[in-house]
Amino acid sequence: MKRLNKAGKAFRNGEAEPEDFLVLNDWRGRCSAELSNVRSHINTILRSLEVDAIVSQRLKRLPTIISKLKHFPKMQLSTMQDIAGIRVSFRYSEDLARFLSRLKLGTSGFTVARDYIKDPAESGYRSIHLVKTMNSKVKVELQIRTQVQHAWATTVEISDVLFKHEGEYKRDHTIDTDRSAFFKEVSKLMEMYERGETLDEALTATVLKLNDKIALTNRVKQFGNALQVVNEHTKGKSRGSYWLIKIEAGRIFLSRASEAKKEELIQQYTRLEEEGKEAVMVKVDDYESLEKAYPNYLGDASMFINFINELTA
Secondary structure, rough: OOOOOOOHHHHHHOOOHHHHHHHHHHHHHHHHHHHHHHHHHHHHHHHOOOOOOOEEEOOOHHHHHHHHHHHHOOOOHHOOOOOOEEEEEEEOOOHHHHHHHHHOOOOOOOEEEEEEEOOOOOOOOOOOEEEOOOOOOOOOEEEEHHHHHHHHHHHHHHHHOOHHOOOOOOOOOOOOOOOHHHHHHHHHHHHHHOOOOOOHHHHHHHHHHHHHHHHHHHHHHHHHHHHHEHHHHHHHHOOOEEEEEEEEEOOOEEEEOOOOHHHHHHHHOOOOOOOOOOOEEEEOOOOHHHHHHHHHHOOOOOHHHHHHHHOOO
16 A cells, blocks of 8 residues: 555656556556446346446546545545446436445445535535445445436536636536536526426526526537547447547547456556546446446536426426
């Protein structure tokens, strides 16, 4: 752990050397193995419940790790709890509650780090974050949310690309703009919707006014339409569940690998990170699940846009 934390310090200070990359990649390799173990347990629970849910897993991107190390000067790589992450998005909030009950907190090793559904973040973010420390000392984070909450969060990420001059609202919730006000109010409306409550008319009017002012949904829709997915052959169901997504010059390049070829994909991912390219490696079962789990990487915010459009109906 000392060598790992030393590498983390080097990344934080902008002094990382090739050996530091090797140390971090070795750690992420351990994280990847533990992710598979935890995901197997989660899939077993979901099958027993027979619920509609989308499961995905990912290793945190190097730029994001470095950004977090700089944002939290006292944090160490060995204690960063979300390098290894699994996310489960449920169609219904009732299914989320059933899953949480079946997970058996404590006996399963999972503990609740933050419950942003019970107590939403000031930004409007809603999700439940759980953490489990494995015997290898790897920490696996499990995020559970509804698909509506997922649509909100991923659209925030798309908007961060489009409004990058304002800063990243996903990470800096102190940003005070029309965009931040828009997402805060939309989150409140979505919470009412999921509870089956009548939507507040004044709040609805505010959301629509802000959307007209900054043209957010139109810009997000145009962004998605402009992106071009390359390597359509990866959409087949028999090529493996590990995906490497690279975004470059308005084009999305997809590579796909099986468990046996996973290491080759990780090496490719590492090279892209070292070159400063925009890339992410994830695990989902098929292309349809990729679209639903990571719409932000494919520029798809259709669920969020439909929600806003229905406010005018």
